[in-house]
Amino acid sequence: MITLTDVKKDYSDKVKIGPVSVEITKGGVTALVGPNGAGKSTILTMVGRLLDIDSGTIEVAGHDVVNTPSKVIAKILSVLRQENHFVTRLTVRQLVGFGRFPHSKGRLTLGDEKYISEAIDFLDLTDLENRYLDQLSGGQRQRAYVAMVLAQNTDYVLLDEPLNNLDMQHAVAMMKQLRRAADELGRTVVIVLHDINFAAHYSDKILAMKDGQVVEHGTPEQIMQDEVLTRIFNTDVQVIQGPNGPLAVYY
Structure with missing residues (x-):
């Protein structure tokens, strides 16, 4: 379970988040929706x-x-931010391998390679694993980033748009x-979405925000x-x- 209790973030006198108190249950897909700036x-x-x-x-x-400690949190939850864009020349497999860093510390084992391969297969990237990121379409590249997060093998997966x-x-x-990641792999997926119809069709719970409040x-x-x-x-x-x-x- 993810529990927020009286959580606040103040950017300025006019831009404030919270206080937010909410529980997100373990398992399934929870979508965070709301207007821009919510x-x-x-x-x-x-x-x-x-x-x-x-x-x-x-x-x-x-x-x-x-x-x-970070090393503990990194084995519990993984995060994909909007601005996750690598500028170096990496193959899909190298990128997905970064998801194993909390476990391998950069020294990949056969066990790490297994998780990498499973994530690549799960996201249908097997034929692309040796391609460089700048050779992929936007959709293929986004799947590679999600595969990297899944390779981290955490119970909780956070995805920002x-x-x-x-x-x-x-x-x-x-x-x-x-x-499928929620249903077949048992992951708890928390995802920020703009499209309420996607949220309704694929989520188990919807958490709606407005003006910094749930x-x-x-x-x-x-x-x-x-x-x-x-x-x-x-x-x-x-x-x-x-x-x-x-x-x-909308009308």
């Missing part, structure tokens, strides 16, 4: 200890992320693979309501029943 990515990066909190506590699997710059086909494929937290069925979405996104929203479940239409 605080979704800030919360995710604070949970991943990539950004300091000003006050409050964050625990992941019972470990306080502020006080627990992994669908950015992906077309619809690749975005759907990515969400299906993340859903304003809704529930199942897709609970969140996919006209009045709830209109309140979250400050625009008129109608939920209709599509062939595969509810769809939000």
